[in-house]
Every structure is written in structure tokens, then in C-alpha cells.
Amino acid sequence: MFKIRQVILILLLFVLPIMGQKFSSSERLQGFAQRGDTTIFLFDADLYRVRPNKVVVEGAMRGWNHDMSDARWWLKPVNKDKTLWTLPVLNPNSEKPSPGTAFKFRVDAGKWMQPPDSAPNTSGGNLILLPEQKPLRVKALLVGARDIRLLFPDKTPTSYRYEAEAYRIWSPAGVEIPVERVLYSGRGELQLVPAEKLDIKRWYRVQTPYRKQKLVTRYDGWFAHRYSDKSLGARFFSAKNVTTIRLFAPRADSVFVFLYRQPFGKPV
Known part of the structure; x- marks a missing residue:
């Protein structure tokens, strides 16, 4: 019984502030309001000219699941009088639903509600969440054996x-590697220091508090430090009567070269 009361109290603490808030006419038209880390879906029954007993929000954030x-x-x-309906969704960093997410309202047995004609954020017959914002993008770059950069x-x-x-x-095998430190590397960049050396020729998955999806490390950072001003490809040096072949393959463990006497013949 005590746990049930706790749950009810938590819900009241979360919902009551929403009920006491006022929403502008533009927020009602666009179908949502943003309050700090919370996205609030808004359905104004007067705008849609209905008096529903049930309102559900559909959208890309739930895979357009028609349940x-x-x-x-x-x-x-x-x-x-049930003219205003709301659904608060805790949404730190506008991650899910993210800016640009399409959504729509359904009422009662599932009737789709077309957005109001004057809604400023419509596209393809849907409402668009935070159309003026870009979602928070994060990249994970493998720079060194103990250096992963988040950009x-x-x-x-x-x-x-x-x-x-x-x-x-x-x-890649699913073994977790602890993070020893997190360092600030400059505006828009963090450095993760793994507790042990990584194999820089392999890829890794990284979980951050900024996005729920795991990131796969990229090699841009490491490759940037592998620069050489020597020409790539096959080059013949007549003075030494030698042909040198160079290629950029920092992740390779071995390289095979096939030589042909004829363009369509077999290798020698």
C-alpha cells in the first residue's frame, strides 16, 4: 500500500505542475510545448472541433505504432470540459522525440486528426516537433589506444x-572496457580515456548520456595522424630500376600484390 501511495504521489508531483501551466495559442496550434527537459504534447479540442473521450499521439518516436x-x-x-489534453514526456537534450519528429493525434476509436490549417509546423499532413532545431548529433572518433573523442x-x-x-x-566481442577519465578537449569535444589500451585497428561501441543509441567509433581521428607526403600507387624509379608500391591501409595486417603480364591474363 505504501508503494502505491508513493507512485501516486510521484505522478501527482509530475502532472499537477503541467495542469497549472498556461499554453499560448501558438503552442496549441503546433501541438506541443517545451518546458525545460520536458516535451508536452497538446491537443486543443476546439481547434480540431471535436469532443473526444480519448486522445492518443502517434508519431515517428513510437514507430507509427497504431496500438x-x-x-x-x-x-x-x-x-x-475536456477541451485541452496534454501528455508530458521527459526529454533531456531533446533526444526522443527529437527535433524534426513527425507526429499526429488520434481520438476515440482511432480517428486521425488532420492538423489545423493555420498550424505553422506541418509537413506531409503531419505536425513536426521543434522544426527550427537540429537534433543533438554525437560522433565517436578513435584517436589513439587510450583516446576516444566525442564530437x-x-x-x-x-x-x-x-x-x-x-x-x-x-x-567488438561485447566485452565492456571501463572508462577511467573524461576530459574536456575544447568546445564541442570531450575525451574518453579507457582504463586499458584499445586495439586501434578495431571498432568499438560507446554509450554516452547524450543519446540512447550506442555510437560506433570512427577512424577519422586516427587516420588524420597517419599522413604521409609520399605519393600513393605504383611508381618506377629508373635510377634504381625499382618499382615501389604504396597504399594507405592502416588497419591492414597484411597486403598481397598481384602482378600481371597482360591486362586480362593470370597473375604471374
Whole structure:
């Protein structure tokens, strides 16, 4: 009984502030409002000229799943005449749903609601969440044996996390490698220092607190330090009567060269 009361109290603490908020006419038209780390879906029944008993939000954030019984996406009326319905979704860093996500409302048995004609954020018959913003993009670059860089190319997070336990690294075999330190490397860049040396010729998966999806490390950072001004390809040096073949393959363990006397013949 005590646990049930705790859950009810938590829900009330979360929902009551939403019920007490006022939403502008533009927020009602666009179908959502943003309050800090919370995205609030808004359904104004007057705009849609209906008086529903049930309102559900559909969208790319739930894979356009047509299940009307999934209570996680039900909106709740905030006034007695049921003209305004809301659904608050905790959404730090605007990760899910992310900016540009298409969504739409359905009512009662599943009737689709077309966006209001005057809604400023429509595309393809859908409403668009935060159309003016870009989603937070994160790249993981493998730079060295104990150096993974996290890059934020478009915009930086609202705050950086420096606790090592907030980040996780896995090898291709699925073995977790602890993170020893997290360092600030400059605007839009963090450095993860693994507790052990990585094989820089392999890829790794990285979990960050900024996106739920795991990142796969890229080799851009490491390759940038493998520069050589020598020409690539096959070059004949007449003075030494020698042909030298050069190629850029830093991840290779071995290289085979096949020589042909004729373009379509067999290798010698």
C-alpha cells in the first residue's frame, strides 16, 4: 500500500505542475510545448472541433505504432470540459522525440486528426516537433589506444558529464572496457580515456548520456595522424630500376600484390 501511495504521489508531483501551466495559442496550434527537459504534447479540442473521450499521439518516436491501447501515449484532459489534453514526456537534450519528429493525434476509436490549417509546423499532413532545431548529433572518433573523442558538430549539450561511470565502451566481442577519465578537449569535444589500451585497428561501441543509441567509433581521428607526403600507387624509379608500391591501409595486417603480364591474363 505504501508503494502505491508513493507512485501516486510521484505522478501527482509530475502532472499537477503541467495542469497549472498556461499554453499560448501558438503552442496549441503546433501541438506541443517545451518546458525545460520536458516535451508536452497538446491537443486543443476546439481547434480540431471535436469532443473526444480519448486522445492518443502517434508519431515517428513510437514507430507509427497504431496500438491505441498503449497508455504511455495517452493524453489526459486538464480541464473539466475536456477541451485541452496534454501528455508530458521527459526529454533531456531533446533526444526522443527529437527535433524534426513527425507526429499526429488520434481520438476515440482511432480517428486521425488532420492538423489545423493555420498550424505553422506541418509537413506531409503531419505536425513536426521543434522544426527550427537540429537534433543533438554525437560522433565517436578513435584517436589513439587510450583516446576516444566525442564530437558535437552542430550544437553542444546543455551541460557536459564528467563522471566516468556515465560512459561505457564495448569491444567488438561485447566485452565492456571501463572508462577511467573524461576530459574536456575544447568546445564541442570531450575525451574518453579507457582504463586499458584499445586495439586501434578495431571498432568499438560507446554509450554516452547524450543519446540512447550506442555510437560506433570512427577512424577519422586516427587516420588524420597517419599522413604521409609520399605519393600513393605504383611508381618506377629508373635510377634504381625499382618499382615501389604504396597504399594507405592502416588497419591492414597484411597486403598481397598481384602482378600481371597482360591486362586480362593470370597473375604471374
